[in-house]
Amino acid sequence: MNDTLIRTSALAAVLAGGIVFAAGAAQDKLVLDGSTTVGPIAKAFAEHLMRQDPAINITVSESGSGNGAKALLNGTCDIANLSRHLKGAEKEAMEAKGLKPVAHVAAYDALPVVVHPSNKVGDLTIEQIRDIYTGKIANWRDVGGFDKPIVVISRDTNSGTYETFAELVLGKDGKVAKTAEYAGSNGAIRQRVQKTEGAIGYVGIGFIDDTVKVVKVNGVAPSVETALDKTYPINRELFMFTNGEPAAGSLAAKFLGLITSREGAAMVEEIGFVPVPAKK
Incomplete structure (x- = not known):
């Protein structure tokens, strides 16, 4: 998994001519860690705030949802990004240390099932997807496709995306x-699916493009509308967790306030996820 360090300063912005990775002391700082799915949202928010105030320093790492929860537990991050809710054991461990985990819904998501563009299969049931991933169905001809072995691609088991898929499909x-x-x-x-004719995988809705083919699930295509009304069967909320509610006026409060702002909603939508309804 990739760790991305985002920092900024006015001088670095001039020298780099783009997104900057910081220099100089910061008057205020914020550390985020966790989900690779929520990561792009966190990075967009960080870049937005740091453009407004070059004195602040925001670090966004993407070590996976499970590691994000551990970082919040251990006090090594201020905000944990998770593409799933906290597990019971994680919540209990935090409470045992005196933490008060608070969930902030950052966006809504669907998990599209993707195949190679050459695959003629356009619709699968949840049962068929389950059978493919558990190995009961091993050839595309068994679900109306070409005579080719199915190459099953999954997220790693520490991923919140995997855990959502496992809960809702497996x-x-x-x-x-x-x-x-x-x-x-x-x-x-x-990348693996777009290069492998027999492959099948699942990704966050913000990661689909024309290099892969999205199949319907139970006859429903993933979209903003079907994620919100939950008619697409593989859907989820994306979270940012804090230890208690951030103090009013703090950098964490400003960061999380972007979730329901018009600017934040526009960023989430541009990335490809479904924004939380903005405050008017």
């Missing part, structure tokens, strides 16, 4: 086939 007792390949990010899955 079910409590479902286990990914031993022959499956694991990828460390949404982008890695997309």
